[in-house]
Amino acid sequence: MVHRSKAWIVAGMLLGAACTGHAQALVTQQPLRWNADALGNHRYLVRVDAPATAVRVVIPWRRRDAHPENVAIIITAPDGSVVSNVRRGTIDQASGELVFKAAQAGTYAVYYQPYVNKGRSNYPTVTYAEPKDTADAAWAGTVGDASHWSRLPQARVLGYEAVDDFDAYTPMERTATPAEVQAVLAKHAADALLLFPETRANPIRMFDALPESWAKRGPGGTFSESAQRGEYLSFQLGAWAPRAAVGNVRVSFGDLRADDGSTIPSNALTCFNLGGTGYDGKPFTARVDVAAGRIQALWIGLDVPASATPGVYRGTVTVSADGVASQSIPLAITVGEGVAVAHGDDDPSRLTRLRWLNSTLAQDDSVVKPLLPIAVNGQTLGILGREIKLDASGLPAQITSHFDERMTGISKQGKALLVAPMQLIVEDDAGKHVLGTARMPQIQVDGPGKVHWQVAAAAGALQGKVNASLEADGTMVYGIALTATKDVALRDIRLSIPMQQDAARYQLGLGRQGDRAPDDFNWKWQVKNNQDGAWIGSVNAGLEFHLRDENYRRPLNTNFYQQQPLRMPVSWDNGGQGGIHLRNEDKDYLAEAYSGPRQMKAGDTLHYDLVMRVTPFKTIDPAKHFSERFFHKYGDLDAIKADGANVVNIHHATPINPWINYPFLEPAAMRAYIDAAHQRGMRVKIYDTVREVSDRAPELPMLESLGHEVISAGKGGGFSWLQEHLDGDYIAAWHVPENRDAAIINAGQSRWHNYYIEGLDWLARNVGFDGLYLDDVAYDRTTMKRVRKVLQAHRPDPLIDLHSASQYNPRDGYINSALLYMELFPYIDRLWFGEEFDYEKTSPTYWLTEISGIPYGLMGEMLQNDGNPWRGMLFGMTNRLGWSAGSDPRGLWKLWDAFGIEQAEMIGWWVHDTPVKTNRDDVLVTSYVRKGSKTLIAIASWAPQKVDVTLVVDWKALGLSPARATLTAQAVNGFQPQASFKAGDAIPVEPGKGWLIVVE
Known part of the structure; x- marks a missing residue:
């Protein structure tokens, strides 16, 4: 992206x-009604009945932006020209007083949020234009001061318009005036928390201002709504803390009962803001606090049973908080005769899909193709093409890969990754202690795709609890908690991964791009880098590992890492003393993660968590x-x-x-x-x-109500719609100017x-x-x-x-x-x-x-x-x-088809017995072999200059005779000219280029 x-x-x-x-x-x-980039997204139309040197108008805009006095206003005349002679009077959130020269009778447009759009088109930087005095001094003098403006001819307000329907402010974004707010507060002088029930049709969009409609109708009252049988009905309670913060808001429900005795049980209702089921399938609860002056939208879902008898179901929803008396809102839900299709999900605007937030669909331990169920044989765990044998510590004693070098098959003969078991080592003044126990771990099967085990072990003065699992894809997750049994000074806690040198051929990660595994390399933790592990391996056998602790949170990525970076694991990082050391040793390749010296008090616990994956995951x-x-x-x-x-x-x-x-x-x-x-x-x-999610998602206001569970915290800004309709605490993301689609960044989990x-x-x-x-x-x-x-x-x-x-x-x-x-x-x-x-x-x-x-x-x-x-x-x-x-690629596609590449075996240059090579290390060959028929030879050069190469061919492996073989390069536009060669010929290769040659 x-x-x-x-x-x-x-x-x-x-x-x-x-x-x-x-x-x-x-x-x-x-089409837009006007050029928004020049005039902004919002305007009021006003009518002037006759030309005048100056007319006055008061625009009742009820704005949600906090400082309208700092935003420019543009007035256009009936002929579309910009009126320069304009003076501003009282400008606040409630209204704006303007005086302007009306050279023509007719309809004038008052654009009240013009903006300047800068930055990249897909990452715009929108700022709102500041007021400028464009009035002619002589004209301004004739108008006089604001105390005389009420005597001027009055323009008539016709109404509000937006550049399109989507950009329009909703009724829930029209703010109450200060007088209206005070009237509400006067009627509820003793109430710390005021509740406003609201339908799903009017999502709460302002969290720092009271909507006009709420101020006029007041808090409380019965919430009434209609639903079909089987529909998932969403609605809201707006909780306003007008005077002081209110903590630990709670919501409870009673059964809903109809006059005939039919019941919808209370467990059919849920408040999404107070918790649910996480992305990982685990239930969680959330605390909701309402800051002083703020509004918290509490979104509630009712799962209406398909079997419900039609009628009016009555009940209550009760809201309480610390130090605040409970309040109940009566509910009156009319269940109709019809039955909702798919709970109503086919119409996203009905917000029935909010129940999806707590879904556990596909949250199980089954296996997907081509992975295989885990085979448990004592302490040896078999998965597709790989085996992991556990040590008494619960860590791997050996990892074996059965993938062949060509990566197209799995063989009985395995390739071992380790030369010795992995170890978690604790070093103190008394010496080196390896985390371990005398008992081998007992494997528990969770399902075809997952097993787990636990180990209680010790290492010197530390007691260890190891909770680990393996899944069918090759992922091992370790939660390792080390608790001090006494005060202890530690020299180091480190993880040792001793690998076979032949297996540890390549390495990527830790600030290194993919290359040969280094002979000696030391890495240190830095929050500015999204680095907590590496991959080390060969083509058909490798190990990925990441070091974490109990506070791990997935960082943001793709442009946004620095706004939610990696949390440094307290255990492994140890205040910057930890790191990873990679080095070649006499008989092995050692990856060692160390954390350095530290003091632990009796009872202190550190979490040395670890995630590992055994590669490859499958054949190609x-x-x-x-x-x-x-x-x-x-x-x-x-x-x-x-x-x-x-x-x-x-x-x-x-x-x-x-x-x-x-x-x-x-x-x-x-x-x-x-x-x-x-x-x-x-x-x-x-x-x-x-x-990221589009601003077109109907659920977006509801997601805002969840704080930063879904929407990442940020500095706001971005495209105008985001600034005008969101609360400001978000990260602006991709924008498509052609259809004015703007997005914000979601949290990683x-x-x-x-x-x-x-x-x-x-x-x-x-x-x-x-x-x-x-x-x-x-x-x-x-x-x-x-x-x-x-x-x-x-x-x-x-x-x-x-x-x-x-x-x-x-x-x-x-x-x-x-x-x-x-x-x-x-x-x-x-x-x-x-x-x-x-x-x-x-x-x-x-x-x-x-x-x-x-x-x-x-x-x-x-x-x-x-x-x-x-x-x-x-x-x-x-x-x-x-x-x-x-x-x-059409030319190459045609060549593939003419050759029959789908019937060929691909043998890469990395395979030790590849049947075709060149006489140079910097010109490589991959062969596509149709044995006994023909072979497609792909040649590519990394030589710095044009070179002549000769092919080193295992003719028997190709099933071809060198005496009878022809080597032909088919002409492919932009790739290669037509050419013919004989076995043993020198083939010219341009730097950075190569050939596709058919041998038959």
Whole structure:
């Protein structure tokens, strides 16, 4: 997402942009009433009956912005010209007094929030224009001072207008006047908390000002609403603390009863603000406090049973708080004869989907393809292609990979990662103590996809409790609590991971991009860097590890890391004394995480938590990869199919998916497009990432009421809609100027992920999409597993591809994209790495570990500057059709098809017995072998100059005769000319380029 390229707008055809970050397209919209960038989004129309030197008007705007006196006002005449002779009188939130010259009779427009739009078009910086005196001095003199203005001709206020319906202020954003507020307070002088019931049709949008409607009707009263049987009914209570803060607000419910005795039990009601079910499936509670002068929206849901007898159900909702008397609001819910379809979820504006926030859909320990159930054999745990044998400490004693080097198969012969068991070592004045116990851990099975174990161990003066689990994808999670049994001075607490040197060939993370594992490297904790671990391994065997404690919170990513950075783990960081040391030793490669000296008091506990993942996660499937041809753009399906593509990625900002990460508002159009694709044998994937959410989401005001559970804290700003309709504490995100779609950043872990999972299930059932295009997502493995489960429940082979711009920069905390997202890799199908990835000045090992995905069981494609097609073919990578004018893989697709690449075995340059090599280390070869028939040789150079190379061929492995073999390079536009060679010929290779040669 972060480093986006140009958007390409195809006028008239409404073809979405092929921008990997956020595509832009000309989405069909009703035209704006006026140029908002020049005049702002809001105006009042006033009528002047006759020309006059000066007329007066008082605009009853009831504004929610705190300081209207600091914002300019623009008045335009009936002919559209700007009136320069204007004077301002009393300007406050309630109203604005203006005097202006009316050279014409007719309707004048008063624009009262004009803004200046600067910054990038997709990250605008909107500031509101300051007042300027444009009046002619002579004219101003004739008007006199404000005390005489009431004698002037009075313009008549006709009414309020917004630039479009979406930008309009709602009735809930019209503030009460100070007099109206005082009248309410006078009637309720003894009340510390005033309650205002409100329907879902009028979401509470102001948290620091009383709405006009509330002031006029007053607090309390019966809440009345209608619902269908089976509908999920959402409503609100506004809790206002007008004089002093109110703490620990609580809500309780009584049963709802109808006159005939029918009952809706109290447990059918819930208050979302007070807790629910977290993204991880665990229940939680939340404390709600209301600051002095603030309004807290309490959102309540009622699950009306489908079996409910029609009638009026009455009950109460009771609100209490510390030191505040309880108050009850009567409820009168009329349940109609009709039965709601899908609880009412098909209409997002009804806010029935709020119940999705507490969903546990796909929150289980089942296994998704191609992963296998965990096999438990004593202390040895078998998963797809890997085995983990546990030591008495609960840590791995050995990890074995059975993936072959080609990454296309799993063999009986395993490759060991460790030379000795992992150890957690405590060192004090008495010496070195290894955390351990005499008893082996007992494995408990939670389900096919998860097991766990516990160990009570000791290390010197520290008692250890180890709670650990393994999941079918290869993820091991350790919660290790070390408690001092007495006061103790520690020299160090460290984790030792002794790896086989042959397994520890490559390393990425800790501020290093993918390369050969360093001989000696030391790393220290820094909050400015999103770094807490590394991956070390070879293509077919590796280990990812991360160091954490009990306070871990997922940082923000993609442009926003510094606004919610990594929390330094108190245990591992130890005030900057901790770090990680990587080094080659005589017989092994040692990764050692240390924390340094410290004092612990008796009873003190430190959490040395650890997350590890064993790679690869699965085999690669080159045949499937090459058969899926991506068109990364919305467009005409027949034209796309004619170009050879069969998978279409649909961004947001397109006619069928207009709003970022809210793909629910054009379901009929989306369904029609997807159905048409299926009729043509094509598949359609949509953009939906959850990292940010569009301002078009009807749930947004409710999400604001949850504080920062869902919406990340920030400095506000951004596009005008956000500043005018949100409370100011948010991070402004992506904006599409063509359809005025603005987004804000979500928290990395929240109940919005539950909503997201339910939303994907709804889309799968209602629009029939085939998968997801993920663009720098913010969620973790827990949510990713659920995504895969939901999609596989509806599609036998759903497609999920992940794009990332390079995160290796100061803005993103120098995190490797592969490492950032590795936890998601078991559940996705393809990578697209990405903007700002360097395909020219980086090494083959960088390509292998950072870009290709192959050591983790994935394949991918290139993006930045259309990639390097010669080097890309060493890894089975091309670019995508539709991305840009230069992004055209059709020539390579045709060559693949002519050769029959889907029937070939891909043997990468990294395989020790690869059948084709060159005589140079800086010119590499990957072979696509159809044994006994023909072989496609992909050659790519990292040599600094043009070189001649000869091929070193194992003809027997190819099943070909060198005497009879022909070597032919088919002409491919922009890639290579037609050429023929003989076995043993010198082949010229340009720097940074290469060849595709068919040997047959």
